[in-house]
Amino acid sequence: MPAFPAALPAPRTPDPMAAPALRWGVLGTGWIAERFVASVRRHTRQRFTAVASRDAGRAKEFADRHGVARCHGSYEDLVAAPDVDVVYVATEHTSHLACARLALEGGKHVLVEKPIGLDAAQAAEIAGLAARKGLYCAEALWTFFLPKWDVVRQVLDSGVLGEIRTVLADMGEHFDAGHRILRPESAGGPLLDLGTYPVSLATWVLGAPAEVQAFGQPHPAGVNGQVSAILHDPHGNQAVVHTTLFSDTPTTATLAGTRATLSLPGPFHQPGDLVLTPSGGGAPLTYTEPRTAHDALHFEAAETARCIEAGLRETPLRPLADSVVTLRAMDAVRDRCGITFPQVPR
Structure with missing residues (x-):
């Protein structure tokens, strides 16, 4: 190790x-x-x-x-x-x-x-x-195109975390009446807008879940208001994810392994810090980058241009198969919670 x-x-x-x-x-x-x-x-x-x-x-x-x-x-x-x-x-x-x-x-x-x-x-x-x-x-x-995420990628590839047993990820934001996210005809609710981030992290780290359990709460506007879910892999390792449009939440993430823990302070999906802490105590290591929020959207455009120029048909940073796996997990969440979109047949 x-x-x-x-x-x-x-x-x-x-x-x-x-x-x-x-x-x-x-x-x-x-x-x-x-x-x-x-x-x-x-x-x-x-x-x-x-x-x-x-x-x-x-x-x-x-x-x-x-x-x-x-x-x-x-x-x-x-x-x-x-x-x-x-x-x-x-x-x-x-x-x-x-x-x-x-x-x-x-x-x-x-x-x-x-x-x-x-x-x-x-x-x-x-x-x-x-x-x-x-x-x-x-x-x-x-998120997957950010410099911070390349540091996460290298930490995962190094094996320093040991076996990752737990992924915790949350994303919640309050929305006022009239916002698109509250409209059923727009496939509203937090799952697609916000939940994509914690679920994509879980499926990236642990792979396609072997089983999904989830609970939802409706919003008065006629959409889902919040969801909590547990996704586990074939070995029993678990991801606990949560998303809500009722409230602002910490929007943090944790990747906990048998040898170390990687913490992503909120908002975990944006540019910012990473903290790697060895199991059993010890001095943590911190990576820091400016919290530029959505001014970092250009990284995905630059990657697109590089890939197209190189003749690639997709990016290794977010392969299309990973996008399908994430949405399949969210399909399972919706099924467990009885969440439907008018545009998608059940």
Whole structure:
């Protein structure tokens, strides 16, 4: 077994400015699109040549605000444009499948906001279509592209934690009335928006669960309000995950092994600290990076550009098979809790 290290490793994340400059089209003009485009423009050489919305006025306002060369009042027009290499899908969750399908059928590489689909079947359909078309496709689950996450990756690969017996992960946020997350027709509730982070961590570390137990609580708006779940692997190692839209919670994560524990202070899915502590006591090791929040979205764009330039069809940082496994686990959570989405047949 490896000895406890003298220091945590440095991230191996390449300089985002060194990524080859591709021409991007953006489908959607909402909150995440605003932050993605702003971050990518600040920290990379990527070019935004087009943005599209079903509302032409919103597309124009977005283009003017962010210096995007051209705006479209339809997604189809953007996908047909010859000066777009890769499409970033930033629409509502319920449109991810249709928009990814549109982009891939149109011969464009695609980066789809998380969750890549409403369920595992949608994710698998997108992955299969990308493979048949020979195009790059990835889920824009930005956490996995952060420098901090590369440190986590190296710690896991080193074996210093020993056998990981427990994963604890939480993400809760209060939302006011009227927010999209409270609308049943938008596949609302915390599971897709927030729960993707703790569940993806659990399935990344422990693999596809052998069994899932879960309990939910409804929200007065007609969506699920919160979920707690236990996922265990074939050896009995357990992940305890929780997500809620009722309250702000610590949003922390812990990977507890037989030889050491890796703690991720809140918000664990964003840039920030890591603390590695040996079992039985001893001096902890800390990795620190600036808490830049969503200004770190550019890392996933830079990785996309590098992979496309290298001829890769997916990224090793978040393979499409991992996205399918995460959504399959969330499907099981929904099934245990009786959570349904109008757009997904049971």
